[in-house]
Amino acid sequence: MRKESSLYARLVEGVVECGICQRRCVVPESGRGWCRTRVNDGGRLYSEIYGEVSSVSVNPIEKKPVFHFHPGSRWLSLGSVGCNFRCPGCQNWDIAHWTIGPSGTTYMAPEEAVSKAKKAGALGISWTFNEPTLWFEYTFDSARLAKARGLRTNYVTNGFMTEEALGMIAPFLDVYRVDIKGFSEAAYERIGNVRNFRGILETARKAKELGMHVEVVTNVTPGINDDERELRGIASWIRDALGPGTPWHVTRFHPHLELGHLPPTPVSLLEKARVMGKEEGLWYVYLGNVPGHPGENTWCHACGELLIERDLFVIRTCRIRGSRCPKCGTAIPGEF
Numbered sequence: 001m002r003k004e005s006s007l008y009a010r011l012v013e014g015v016v017e018c019g020i021c022q023r024r025c026v027v028p029e030s031g032r033g034w035c036r037t038r039v040n041d042g043g044r045l046y047s048e049i050y051g052e053v054s055s056v057s058v059n060p061i062e063k064k065p066v067f068h069f070h071p072g073s074r075w076l077s078l079g080s081v082g083c084n085f086r087c088p089g090c091q092n093w094d095i096a097h098w099t100i101g102p103s104g105t106t107y108m109a110p111e112e113a114v115s116k117a118k119k120a121g122a123l124g125i126s127w128t129f130n131e132p133t134l135w136f137e138y139t140f141d142s143a144r145l146a147k148a149r150g151l152r153t154n155y156v157t158n159g160f161m162t163e164e165a166l167g168m169i170a171p172f173l174d175v176y177r178v179d180i181k182g183f184s185e186a187a188y189e190r191i192g193n194v195r196n197f198r199g200i201l202e203t204a205r206k207a208k209e210l211g212m213h214v215e216v217v218t219n220v221t222p223g224i225n226d227d228e229r230e231l232r233g234i235a236s237w238i239r240d241a242l243g244p245g246t247p248w249h250v251t252r253f254h255p256h257l258e259l260g261h262l263p264p265t266p267v268s269l270l271e272k273a274r275v276m277g278k279e280e281g282l283w284y285v286y287l288g289n290v291p292g293h294p295g296e297n298t299w300c301h302a303c304g305e306l307l308i309e310r311d312l313f314v315i316r317t318c319r320i321r322g323s324r325c326p327k328c329g330t331a332i333p334g335e336f
Helices: 112-118 134-147 163-173 185-192 198-209 228-242 269-278
Strands: 007-010 014-020 038-041 043-045 055-058 074-079 124-127 152-157 174-177 215-218 248-252 285-288 306-311 314-318
Touching: 014 134, 043 134, 074 112, 112 124, 112 134, 112 285, 124 134, 134 152, 163 198, 174 198, 198 215, 198 228, 215 228, 215 269, 228 248, 228 269, 248 269, 269 285
Parallel strands: 074 124, 124 152, 152 174, 174 215, 215 248, 248 285
Antiparallel strands: 007 014, 038 043, 055 074, 306 314
């Protein structure tokens, strides 16, 4: 379904500038933005994917991954098509790398999405699978309706949205799960076809400032973002900009698509990254895509007590009581 964009500026001679993501595409009449999901028709910018759903499922929040916001809760998870990155190892490339043509999507109105979440007994709605920023008009309408119906809301995002878009949806967005893919222009250029990653960091910092629960994921990719300078740079930035209690997930890369020639991330490297994160002052550093590893578990940062035992997406035990450690009484960051 087509809907006029919420954020764009009209320039001269029918040209418009998109205000949804940090590419800020300047689009001539009949042209499309870099993501290919927005078109200039007669000097007006339109999204062509409003309500177009490619993927729908009910998943535990641990799959996002989010570990410090109602562990074990289930969420209606929705995705569309397109992305403002072109990650060469994308696991959802068939929808994320969509450009123009048949999309295989089905229209789902915001009211239907909220109704599905309620009927499924979900805690909330998560926009994921592809970049939710491109779906901004739909996610905004859905988030506002979801909050009015008592549901929680979550973006799983690459963080390349504008400050204006973030500010607009912020009153209706509870959880901002952001990828920080590296800590250099070189890493971001190889992974996402962008160089200026500082805007991503600033948007994440702003999300925290606006009261959202923020968790960070870094998919550690051999030869791209796996050196110590990159990893310590991310960890120290999280500590300083988001706070030491912000969870950092260092996840295992699996060869796929254009990066199919690379090896999986050695588990030993993820373990070293976890140590680096803690040395930089982070309280909660998790390993991802390594089922059964103790690095999936939550331990009290004050006394070391085991609080949550996980097995991939399953909560085996949760001993947190009233958001506090049952042994020493320390408050654990997040909502439990």
